[in-house]
Amino acid sequence: MTDIHPSTVLRRRPDVRYRRIEGEAVVLRQSAAEVLVLNGVGADVLDLADGRRPVGEWIDVLAREYGADREVDRETVMRDVLDFAAEAAAAGLLEPVTAEDDG
Amino acid sequence: MSLARLMATAWRQNLLVSVLVELTYRCNLDCFFCYNDLSLKGEPLSREQYFRFFDELRDLEVLHLALSGGEPLAHPDFLALGARARELGFVVRIKSNGHALRGELARRIRDEIDPFLVEVSLHGATAATHDRQTRVPGSFERLLANLAEVRALGLRVKLNSTLTAWNEGEIEAMFALADTLGLPLQVDPEVTPRDDGGREPLAVTPSRDGVLRLFRLQTERGRASDAIIPASARSADENVPVPTDKHCGAGSSGLAVDPFGNIYPCVQWRWPVGNLHSQSLRQIWQGAAGLAAVRELTTRAKGVVESHGPRGFLLNFCPGAAAAHTGDPLAVYPAALQRRELLEQVLAAEARRPLLPVVR
Ligand SMILES: C[S@@+](CC[C@H](N)C(=O)[O-])C[C@H]1O[C@@H](n2cnc3c(N)ncnc32)[C@H](O)[C@@H]1O
Ligand code: SF4
Numbered sequence: 173m174t175d176i177h178p179s180t181v182l183r184r185r186p187d188v189r190y191r192r193i194e195g196e197a198v199v200l201r202q203s204a205a206e207v208l209v210l211n212g213v214g215a216d217v218l219d220l221a222d223g224r225r226p227v228g229e230w231i232d233v234l235a236r237e238y239g240a241d242r243e244v245d246r247e248t249v250m251r252d253v254l255d256f257a258a259e260a261a262a263a264g265l266l267e268p269v270t271a272e273d274d275g
Numbered sequence: 276m277s278l279a280r281l282m283a284t285a286w287r288q289n290l291l292v293s294v295l296v297e298l299t300y301r302c303n304l305d306c307f308f309c310y311n312d313l314s315l316k317g318e319p320l321s322r323e324q325y326f327r328f329f330d331e332l333r334d335l336e337v338l339h340l341a342l343s344g345g346e347p348l349a350h351p352d353f354l355a356l357g358a359r360a361r362e363l364g365f366v367v368r369i370k371s372n373g374h375a376l377r378g379e380l381a382r383r384i385r386d387e388i389d390p391f392l393v394e395v396s397l398h399g400a401t402a403a404t405h406d407r408q409t410r411v412p413g414s415f416e417r418l419l420a421n422l423a424e425v426r427a428l429g430l431r432v433k434l435n436s437t438l439t440a441w442n443e444g445e446i447e448a449m450f451a452l453a454d455t456l457g458l459p460l461q462v463d464p465e466v467t468p469r470d471d472g473g474r475e476p477l478a479v480t481p482s483r484d485g486v487l488r489l490f491r492l493q494t495e496r497g498r499a500s501d502a503i504i505p506a507s508a509r510s511a512d513e514n515v516p517v518p519t520d521k522h523c524g525a526g527s528s529g530l531a532v533d534p535f536g537n538i539y540p541c542v543q544w545r546w547p548v549g550n551l552h553s554q555s556l557r558q559i560w561q562g563a564a565g566l567a568a569v570r571e572l573t574t575r576a577k578g579v580v581e582s583h584g585p586r587g588f589l590l591n592f593c594p595g596a597a598a599a600h601t602g603d604p605l606a607v608y609p610a611a612l613q614r615r616e617l618l619e620q621v622l623a624a625e626a627r628r629p630l631l632p633v634v635r
Contacts, residue, residue: 189338189365189366189391191336191337192336193284193290193292194281198278198292200391202366202389207278209277
């Protein structure tokens with residue numbers, strides 16, 4: 173399983189397609205028959221996984237957003253985001269960006 | 276939240292999720308029962324118009340795009356349009372008769388479009404039946420060869436079939452053939468009238484006994500697959516009734532477009548609500564009076580189905596098919612009533628059957 177840290181850079185795998193509906197997301201992967209439904213954090217992470225910003229920046233963005241809206245503390249956001257990113261990487265939704273990808 | 280709940284939200288909020296594009300009515304087969312209205316005239320959409328339309332679909336955050344027809348592969352810009360759809364990030368499905376799905380074209384479809392799924396029509400388990408329906412001798416043998424080829428290429432393929440009076444005697448053999456090919460087969464139990472209301476296709480409406488046999492077979496096969504899906508893999512709220520204001524997503528989460536730019540609420544519901552030659556999709560989506568009327572009708576259709584009791588859903592009622600059969604999208608047509616009656620029969624027999632332990 174991919175080890176995810178705040179400095180890890182992840183992107184959506186190219187075969188991931190999704191549509192947000194009321195904050196959540198319907199997700200399909202070309203290679204898999206099943207349709208996934210992600211909750212708000214999962215959907216936000218998919219939006220943020222552009223392969224440029226490290227995971228730490230997602231946590232900053234979401235901590236600001238959730239902190240203001242729902243009074244969720246940064247620790248909780250960090251835990252949720254790191255957990256989800258690891259799960260999503262294991263499920264083939266996200267992949268790490270390596271130095272060669274950048275070059 | 277379950278997928279059903281999210282889709283109900285899309286219906287309620289009119290969020291466009293799925294679009295079916297009939298690229299052309301040209302076809303290399305000539306199915307006896309084809310619902311396409313070949314007398315429909317108009318100016319075909321140009322490649323640039325399709326590109327603009329696809330851009331609008333992307334702006335509306337559409338997820339699913341199905342390319343159909345007629346035979347979509349017969350459209351001169353098929354590869355370019357499919358590739359564009361892929362580039363824009365849609366989940367692309369191709370609905371094809373499979374006749375031209377081979378060689379260079381099949382390879383380019385894989386490489387340039389990379390469809391989520393290619394849905395191919397099977398009309399029988401023998402050449403005699405399949406070719407009788409397609410009215411092209413040799414089409415069955417060619418389909419089998421093409422299916423082997425596209426599978427080897429790694430394209431994801433599903434078989435679709437419509438139950439007819441001509442193929443109902445082969446339905447078990449069709450499932451067996453699909454199993455041998457390693458492909459899923461979905462069978463639609465209903466022949467619909469032609470899109471212009473013509474009733475000629477109904478001449479091959481399957482018999483009552485044929486539909487019953489299909490339902491029994493589907494239930495049987497469904498039970499087998501139920502046994503191998505662990506309960507833990509099913510979402511927790513899958514069985515909770517979904518609150519929704521509409522019967523279906525026609526004109527609210529889905530729509531269809533014909534080769535001449537006419538927009539319909541659904542491939543089955545041939546009430547044009549606008550035309551892409553004179554309006555943008557956004558104008559149609561937000562302002563068309565016809566679309567507002569359709570959305571209102573899908574809300575009323577929910578009441579119609581509910582008036583048939585808790586098992587009303589077994590009608591599998593389709594307002595589009597109702598409009599085609601009777602002219603009234605709210606009229607429960609005989610094929611739907613028969614479906615409910617036969618499904619009830621099958622489900623009652625199922626309930627009497629002792630539950631067998633799952634042996635792995
Ligand atoms: C019109 S075709 C277009 C795509 C492609 N040419 C094909 O045959 O798959 C779409 C599907 O509708 C089915 N079909 C055609 N006419 C029908 C009718 N009158 N009633 C029910 N299904 C029909 C076809 O068998 C096919 O599976
Ligand atoms: S192959 Fe499809 S479009 Fe062509 S005639 Fe048959 S059903 Fe109609």
